[in-house]
Amino acid sequence: MHTRTLGQGLRVSAIGLGAMGMSQSYGPNPGDRDAMIAVLRGAVERGVTFFDTAEVYGPYVNEELVGEALSPLRDQVVIATKFGWRIEDGRPVGLDSRPDRIKRVADASLRRLGIDTIELFYQHRVDPDVPIEDVAGAVGELVQAGKVRHFGLSEAAAATIRRAHAVHPVTAVQSEYSLWTRDPEAEVLPTCGELGIGFVPFSPLGKGFLTGSVTAATRFAPDDVRAGIPRFTEDNRNANQALVGHVTRLAGAKDATPGQIALAWLLAQHPWIVPIPGTRRLERVRENAAATQVPLSADELTDLDHLAARVGVQGDRYNEQHMSLVGR
Numbered sequence: 001m002h003t004r005t006l007g008q009g010l011r012v013s014a015i016g017l018g019a020m021g022m023s024q025s026y027g028p029n030p031g032d033r034d035a036m037i038a039v040l041r042g043a044v045e046r047g048v049t050f051f052d053t054a055e056v057y058g059p060y061v062n063e064e065l066v067g068e069a070l071s072p073l074r075d076q077v078v079i080a081t082k083f084g085w086r087i088e089d090g091r092p093v094g095l096d097s098r099p100d101r102i103k104r105v106a107d108a109s110l111r112r113l114g115i116d117t118i119e120l121f122y123q124h125r126v127d128p129d130v131p132i133e134d135v136a137g138a139v140g141e142l143v144q145a146g147k148v149r150h151f152g153l154s155e156a157a158a159a160t161i162r163r164a165h166a167v168h169p170v171t172a173v174q175s176e177y178s179l180w181t182r183d184p185e186a187e188v189l190p191t192c193g194e195l196g197i198g199f200v201p202f203s204p205l206g207k208g209f210l211t212g213s214v215t216a217a218t219r220f221a222p223d224d225v226r227a228g229i230p231r232f233t234e235d236n237r238n239a240n241q242a243l244v245g246h247v248t249r250l251a252g253a254k255d256a257t258p259g260q261i262a263l264a265w266l267l268a269q270h271p272w273i274v275p276i277p278g279t280r281r282l283e284r285v286r287e288n289a290a291a292t293q294v295p296l297s298a299d300e301l302t303d304l305d306h307l308a309a310r311v312g313v314q315g316d317r318y319n320e321q322h323m324s325l326v327g328r
Contacts, residue, residue, distance in 0.1 A: 001047025002292050004274050006198025007171040010120065010150055012078050014267060014292050016050030017043050017285065018202055018278035023062040026208075027221040030280055033065065040069035042282045044076055046289050052174075052202070052276045054082035054124060055109055056092050067113035080120035080172075080200075081109050082154060084127060095325070097127035099138035106142050122152035122174055126328035132160050136167035143168070152200075155326040158187035161197070170197050174276075175326075177201035179210055179262050179304060180231075180243055180313045183327070193270065204266050204275035207232070209240065211259040212248050216241065231315030239314040246307055256294045259284075263291035265304045 002014040022036045023029060030036055040051070053066045063081060070077050083105040086096035109118060121142065123135055142148040150171035153161060164170055173192055177184050178201060192199045207226055208214045216238035220227040230236065244258060251258045259277070266275050277288045296304070316323060 001049075001289055003049075004198075004271060006120075006150075006200070006272060006274065007192075007196050008150055008169050010078065010171050010198070012050035012274055013048050014274060015048060015263065015288050016052060016200070016274055016276035017048050018052045018276040019062055019066050020052075020054070020057045021278040022065060022280055023058045025225040026280075027224040036065060036280065037069040039280060039282050039285065040066065041073065043285045044070070044073045046285055048285065048289065049076060050078050050080070050274060050276065052080045052200075053113075054122075055105055055112075056082070056085045056087060056124065059085075059087050059090060059092070060112060063109055063112040067115065071114055074115065078119040079113060079115065080122060080152065081113065081118055082122040082124040083109075084122075084124035095125055095127040095129070097123055097130045097135050099130075099134055099141075102135065102138045103142065106147050110147060117146060118148045120150045120152050120171060121148040122154045122172070123156070124154050125325045126153070126156050126160055128328060132156075132164045133167045136164040136170075140168035155328075156188075157327050158191040160328060161188070161191050162195070165195050165197070170195070172198040172200050172274075174200040174202055176203045176317060177266065177273075178204050178206050179247065179265060180206050180240065180308055181317050182308055189270065192272070198272045198274060199270065201266055201273065201275045202278075205259050205262055205277050206244075209237070210244055210247060210262040211257070212244055228319055229315070229317065230319065231313070231317055233315060236315035239312070242311040243307060243313065246311065247304075250300065250304075254294060254296075256291075257287055259287060260291040260294045261296075261304075263288060264294040264296050265301065267292065268296055268301055 085092040086094045139151040152172040154174040226232040247258045251261045
């Protein structure tokens with residue numbers, strides 16, 4: 001596995017692993033905790049060193065899972081987690097990035113993860129009621145205390161990133177980015193490049209769609225997050241098949257999988273981009289890691305660059321409520 005450098009010199013594997021789906025969001029949660037621990041440990045054996053979790057995943061249980069799984073391998077991994085949601089009765093009910101809460105969340109996350117320092121601590125969503133300068137200052141104090149090493153933002157606008165970075169250096173910005181979600185390209189990626197901030201795409205495989213495993217005929221379980229996303233209605237999935245069909249044909253010509261093409265395209269955009277595909281299966285970890293070995297020519301990259309605009313992408317990536325929380 002190759003390594004890459006995010007902001008502030010944080011080196012991680014070129015492909016990370018998002019652990020959210022091991023505890024929520026994609027249909028019935030895995031009943032076999034030992035199996036998920038085996039996937040996380042197996043990922044390290046295959047060169048993955050960058051793991052992403054959050055207090056709100058579960059809530060709480062995902063951090064506990066990641067902490068238990070990676071405890072024997074602590075000196076080999078970088079763990080990122082997140083703050084910023086108010087959680088009541090086991091579910092998120094709004095945003096809360098007040099400095100005192102950030103510090104309480106850090107202490108609780110450290111306990112659940114069983115670690116002394118959080119390598120990368122993201123604000124999960126920008127809280128409009130708390131100045132980003134106050135957020136950056138609070139994380140800076142945690143860095144000074146040795147509880148956090150690096151500061152990150154998730155789904156933040158370029159202007160917010162600049163304001164935060166002026167108070168405490170931002171190491172990474174995490175947002176959805178893939179062949180069919182290109183929003184960061186206009187302002188966020190240029191800002192990251194200018195300021196020396198790494199970029200971490202989540203859902204780099206389009207929540208499974210870009211792998212070809214989701215079709216118009218797919219039926220989602222009621223607890224699958226995709227059941228409530230406009231882009232995943234049956235009509236929109238049918239319309240968006242043209243995009244994944246093109247990726248699938250290219251994959252066949254390259255002796256690769258569609259998912260590997262999607263990840264290889266992301267890796268080719270900038271050397272400071274580190275995707276974090278999620279999976280519950282070790283064979284998918286192997287497949288995703290091998291994307292670092294898939295070569296794409298200049299012509300193939302150009303073709304993929306223009307694919308979404310050429311064939312069109314139908315449906316928003318979030319419902320209206322969640323769309324209101326991004327790009328602040």
